[in-house]
Amino acid sequence: MTIQQLKYLIAIIDEGGIREAAKKCKVSQPTVTIQIKKLEDELRVELFDRSTVPVIPTLLGTRIALQARVALKEIDIINDIIQNYRKGIPLAARQPIITKDKELQKELKNRQRDIKKAIETVKELHDDLISIHSKESDLLRK
Secondary structure (H helix, E strand, C coil): CCHHHHHHHHHHHHHCCHHHHHHHHCCCHHHHHHHHHHHHHHHCCCCEECCCCCCEECHHHHHHHHHHHHHHHHHHHHHHHHHHHHCCCCCCCCCCCCCCCHHHHHHHHHHHHHHHHHHHHHHHHHHHHHHHHHHHHHHHHC
């Protein structure tokens, strides 16, 4: 499954047909048809009912297209993060990570907690080193 295939899937639904989707995506009609067929073959499902003209999405095709819209928005966010990084815009240390996967949420919270503990430990060690250095300096002066 490719990003482009998901874009074609959405374009067919939004534009009302393969020819219109191809025009919107600035590619040939066979390009869209071949890529959607490859996607269907990979998923082993039919995303469109081809017995009608224009083709109409199956219920599953509609559901997958809805999720594809979400995925493409997330990909846009990733691209924005990369572009901002390349421009030198600092990454927000506390920027939330959004996911509906409960296991992933739990893992991310655990990692965040572990990172906070590690930072606290480093700060404590740093303070201890400064204190030791200060005491050593005092001893050497005497």
